[in-house]
Amino acid sequence: MPPESRIPSGPLEDKWTDYKSKVKLVSPANKRKHNIIIVGSGLAGASAASSLGELGYNIKCFCIQDSPRRAHSVAAQGGINAAKNYQNDGDSIWRLFYDTIKGGDYRSREANVYRLAEISANIIDHCAAQGVPFAREYGGTLANRSFGGVQVSRTFYARGQTGQQLLLGAYSSLMRQIDTGNVVMYPKREMLDLVVVNDRARGITCRNLATGEIESHTADAVILATGGYGNIYYLSTNGKNSNVTAAWRCYKKGASFANPCFTQIHPTCIPVSGHYQSKLTLMSESLRNDGRAWVPKDKNDKRHPNDIPDEERDYYLERKYPAFGNLVPRDIASRAAKAVCDEGRGVNKQGKAVYLDFASAIERLGVDTIKDRYGNLFDMYEKITGDNPYKQPMKIYPAVHYCMGGLWVDYGLMSNLKGLFVIGEANFSDHGANRLGASALMQGLADGYFVIPYTLGEYLAGAQLESIDENNDEFKGSVDYVSKRINKMLSINGTKTVNEFHRELGSLIWEYVGMSRSKEGLEYVLKEISKLREEFWSNLRIPGKADYFNKYLEMAGRVADFLELGEVMAMDAMLRNESCGGHFREEYQTQDGEALRDDENYSYVSLWDYNEAGRPLSGKENLKFEFVKPTTRSYK
Amino acid sequence: MSENNMTLHLEVWRQESRDSNGKMVKYTVEDVTPDMSFLEMLDVLNEDLIRKGEDPVAFDSDCREGICGTCGMVINGIAHGPERSTSVCQLHMRHFNNGDTIYIEPFRSDAFPIIRDLVVDRSAFDNIISSGGYITVNTGSAPDANTILIPKDVADRAMDSATCIGCGACVAACPNGSASLFTSAKITHMALLPQGGPERETRVKRMVEQMDNQGFGNCSNHGECEAVCPKEISISNIARMRREYLRAVLKK
Numbered sequence: 001m002p003p004e005s006r007i008p009s010g011p012l013e014d015k016w017t018d019y020k021s022k023v024k025l026v027s028p029a030n031k032r033k034h035n036i037i038i039v040g041s042g043l044a045g046a047s048a049a050s051s052l053g054e055l056g057y058n059i060k061c062f063c064i065q066d067s068p069r070r071a072h073s074v075a076a077q078g079g080i081n082a083a084k085n086y087q088n089d090g091d092s093i094w095r096l097f098y099d100t101i102k103g104g105d106y107r108s109r110e111a112n113v114y115r116l117a118e119i120s121a122n123i124i125d126h127c128a129a130q131g132v133p134f135a136r137e138y139g140g141t142l143a144n145r146s147f148g149g150v151q152v153s154r155t156f157y158a159r160g161q162t163g164q165q166l167l168l169g170a171y172s173s174l175m176r177q178i179d180t181g182n183v184v185m186y187p188k189r190e191m192l193d194l195v196v197v198n199d200r201a202r203g204i205t206c207r208n209l210a211t212g213e214i215e216s217h218t219a220d221a222v223i224l225a226t227g228g229y230g231n232i233y234y235l236s237t238n239g240k241n242s243n244v245t246a247a248w249r250c251y252k253k254g255a256s257f258a259n260p261c262f263t264q265i266h267p268t269c270i271p272v273s274g275h276y277q278s279k280l281t282l283m284s285e286s287l288r289n290d291g292r293a294w295v296p297k298d299k300n301d302k303r304h305p306n307d308i309p310d311e312e313r314d315y316y317l318e319r320k321y322p323a324f325g326n327l328v329p330r331d332i333a334s335r336a337a338k339a340v341c342d343e344g345r346g347v348n349k350q351g352k353a354v355y356l357d358f359a360s361a362i363e364r365l366g367v368d369t370i371k372d373r374y375g376n377l378f379d380m381y382e383k384i385t386g387d388n389p390y391k392q393p394m395k396i397y398p399a400v401h402y403c404m405g406g407l408w409v410d411y412g413l414m415s416n417l418k419g420l421f422v423i424g425e426a427n428f429s430d431h432g433a434n435r436l437g438a439s440a441l442m443q444g445l446a447d448g449y450f451v452i453p454y455t456l457g458e459y460l461a462g463a464q465l466e467s468i469d470e471n472n473d474e475f476k477g478s479v480d481y482v483s484k485r486i487n488k489m490l491s492i493n494g495t496k497t498v499n500e501f502h503r504e505l506g507s508l509i510w511e512y513v514g515m516s517r518s519k520e521g522l523e524y525v526l527k528e529i530s531k532l533r534e535e536f537w538s539n540l541r542i543p544g545k546a547d548y549f550n551k552y553l554e555m556a557g558r559v560a561d562f563l564e565l566g567e568v569m570a571m572d573a574m575l576r577n578e579s580c581g582g583h584f585r586e587e588y589q590t591q592d593g594e595a596l597r598d599d600e601n602y603s604y605v606s607l608w609d610y611n612e613a614g615r616p617l618s619g620k621e622n623l624k625f626e627f628v629k630p631t632t633r634s635y636k
Numbered sequence: 637m638s639e640n641n642m643t644l645h646l647e648v649w650r651q652e653s654r655d656s657n658g659k660m661v662k663y664t665v666e667d668v669t670p671d672m673s674f675l676e677m678l679d680v681l682n683e684d685l686i687r688k689g690e691d692p693v694a695f696d697s698d699c700r701e702g703i704c705g706t707c708g709m710v711i712n713g714i715a716h717g718p719e720r721s722t723s724v725c726q727l728h729m730r731h732f733n734n735g736d737t738i739y740i741e742p743f744r745s746d747a748f749p750i751i752r753d754l755v756v757d758r759s760a761f762d763n764i765i766s767s768g769g770y771i772t773v774n775t776g777s778a779p780d781a782n783t784i785l786i787p788k789d790v791a792d793r794a795m796d797s798a799t800c801i802g803c804g805a806c807v808a809a810c811p812n813g814s815a816s817l818f819t820s821a822k823i824t825h826m827a828l829l830p831q832g833g834p835e836r837e838t839r840v841k842r843m844v845e846q847m848d849n850q851g852f853g854n855c856s857n858h859g860e861c862e863a864v865c866p867k868e869i870s871i872s873n874i875a876r877m878r879r880e881y882l883r884a885v886l887k888k
């Protein structure tokens with residue numbers, strides 16, 4: 001029986017307004033009596049903690065970093081979308097909604113996406129009021145730039161550090177609530193279990209990463225804001241500590257996982273340079289505003305890029321997609337790069353890179369303008385590669401960047417497990433099968449600042465919650481489970497390090513559940529993951545002990561969960577016999593290699609439920625399109 | 637093995653906990669390639685130590701692209717190492733030579749107690765920010781963003797200060813262990829913007845007081861902070877902090 005999505009009835013543009021007007025409220029005097037746990041302090045978590053603190057709730061906020069300011073939202077570069085239409089170029093709430101639904105290849109809910117577009121403008125207002133130093137025009141108004149998959153200029157930015165500045169804005173509001181005493185921060189804590197009492201989420205068990213102590217925390221509701229699971233690929237643009245563990249613990253306690261195979265491969269990242277590589281670095285999509293992607297027409301052309309004349313270059317995105325050119329959505333740009341490299345036209349030693357060239361933009365606009373727009377990105381590129389992108393084209397290649405899939409939530413962002421809310425990248429909610437650039441920051445902040453304050457109140461106002469404390473059996477049982485698992489991992493004392501396992505898992509997932517997938521490959525990888533998991537639990541070596549800062553113990557717990565998630569991702573990819581967005585099944589493509597979607601059979605959100613007895617159970621939430629008609633996505 | 641690969645000798649600070657005594661310990665790392673980052677070189681060392689059954693060197697990192705501020709260590713006496721405007725994770729081994737001996741220590745300051753080896757506790761920074769390093773605005777109450785006009789050069793200068801990543805290199809480099817560059821960057825960012833106006837005086841007074849309470853030293857214009865800052869935050873922020881402080885005290 002699929003969970004109820006609880007989408008309000010009525011016209012699309014009235015749903016959220018009606019919901020807000022009619023939703024049950026918690027009185028100010030009673031808000032003080034509710035303890036709320038927020039796990040994660042990125043854009044979603046910090047914005048939720050500050051907004052709920054302002055309303056008067058008692059908040060405990062947990063993060064794995066040593067300060068909430070370091071959450072991985074900090075690394076987002078390019079910008080944040082909002083339907084302000086400040087550029088007078090035809091933008092509107094409807095257009096942002098439509099672009100997002102279409103960009104997601106019609107695999108998201110209309111009502112959620114429309115609400116996101118509606119809220120987008122409020123986010124910019126709030127962030128500007130917090131003192132976020134957005135880029136501005138000479139007259140003092142806010143500046144915009146374009147991003148992939150759209151034909152308007154609606155992206156707000158702060159150089160190439162938009163995520164950092166928005167996070168520091170949310171962090172400063174969070175710090176204000178700490179100052180007023182409404183929020184207590186618990187840094188260096190990793191959630192290792194969700195505690196469920198009488199079918200409701202009532203707390204967490206976590207480990208203090210500095211001391212190793214296992215702690216219990218009770219609450220009336222738990223809000224998960226723990227980001228995505230892209231690190232399953234080992235090499236990704238995620239921070240080294242980003243992981244699926246908190247979400248996976250919730251899945252194992254009964255929360256459904258939605259669309260796990262919908263992962264996003266970002267087209268413009270710095271290519272892999274060696275086997276020791278620990279992570280990949282993104283080069284913001286905003287670069288595609290002025291950068292032109294190309295490879296030599298002739299695969300045997302090994303000349304320096306500056307020596308290859310224009311007519312011997314293949315600007316493949318401009319050739320294949322004349323309407324959107326270099327600004328096609330991410331999934332399309334990534335596959336196009338892979339295709340030209342598969343033809344043998346890749347431009348680095350490994351044959352896995354394409355050029356992103358700024359020469360014509362520099363000629364048109366001058367070096368200073370380019371420096372103003374992308375200076376810090378160009379510097380970062382030079383630091384990592386040793387090449388100067390003002391003088392020669394960048395080399396780039398796709399890399400894992402974001403996960404559209406995540407824990408299932410209803411319209412109010414509550415999972416099927418009552419009292420467990422999931423916000424930001426950790427949920428599956430708004431991006432369908434492919435996220436548009438500059439929309440992750442928008443969604444994280446929309447969920448935290450503007451959605452959860454209403455929907456949490458609705459839950460609390462209607463819930464009968466008995467009083468509990470840490471001595472409750474469920475809490476004690478959870479501590480016991482967490483401690484035993486840690487001891488079990490430490491006692492294996494095998495020969496292989498956690499990084500070796502992670503790297504092996506990552507290359508399997510990248511190869512078979514990455515940019516393109518096939519039934520045969522998925523069947524193979526399912527067997528391999530299962531073998532690797534068995535080996536993990538019999539041959540892992542973790543150095544040291546559990547009662548102090550032990551990075552390798554932390555990582556082992558995360559890799560153990562990735563080894564389970566990988567299986568569910570592959571099963572999900574296998575079940576979806578179509579190509580849509582980031583999910584490309586080789587068996588389902590048009591003659592010219594474009595994705596072939598199957599709306600008749602797969603217009604649904606896939607759900608996975610943990611099953612103690614064996615394989616996970618699959619379910620679905622059918623998607624209804626009342627206001628837009630799904631069409632074949634074309635950017636030609 | 638490529639001919640460019642290096643063998644490096646390391647001397648690394650090892651300390652089990654906050655209260656235990658630490659010491660420098662020697663290691664050798666082979667097959668270091670020029671394209672590796674400094675942290676990847678330490679990853680390679682640790683993998684080797686784990687295989688040999690020894691205790692790996694504790695260090696922390698997250699984004700590994702120079703923006704989260706998690707990593708940080710003193711390399712050959714310089715916070716974040718020899719390259720200017722570069723955090724450790726963005727420092728690449730092409731800046732070292734085969735046979736080099738590299739000394740690696742934590743960011744040292746009384747206000748940053750050591751958790752283990754190279755990992756320090758920088759919660760003192762959060763305490764400074766929670767003492768007024770914000771603009772009071774409740775969600776939902778903001779006017780349309782374009783009703784507040786900010787000249788481009790002012791926004792750009794505010795951004796120059798706001799770009800601080802809170803890594804703590806400024807404190808580690810300062811002979812006095814002062815947190816003035818960190819604190820002044822936030823004060824400057826908010827003092828430049830009209831949104832920061834209403835709380836301008838209380839903010840600077842509270843933040844400076846908290847900075848002192850956390851046990852950081854005073855600034856005596858050595859300028860070491862600016863030299864090591866991975867984000868090139870200018871020491872002129874400290875001058876502004878002093879002006880702001882004086883202004884606040886004189887105003888009332």
